[in-house]
Amino acid sequence: MKIKGYSFKCESPFFVYCKKHYCPCCGQPLIRKKVSKIVHSDSDEAKNYDFDIADNIVKGYAKFNHIEFFCSVCKKQYTVKEIKENDAFIQHRK
């Protein structure tokens, strides 16, 4: 498999790096985890990814990296979006 492009995307970097996040299930602090995924530009999944990498439209396999959160107690992984929604929910309850 030849990888033709690499992309690293961090959704809401301020939210991800500057704030503390806790597990929605058990309340433990979450660990940031880098998640990598290789996607082919002709696959069904390709529509969820941006193959326009560094001013170059990648044809073929590209590796996409992003950040997710991991709870070492529950062994569960959460997307940034899930944690964002959970934080908003907690804020709302206060």
Ligand SMILES: [Zn+2]
């Ligand atoms: Zn947990």
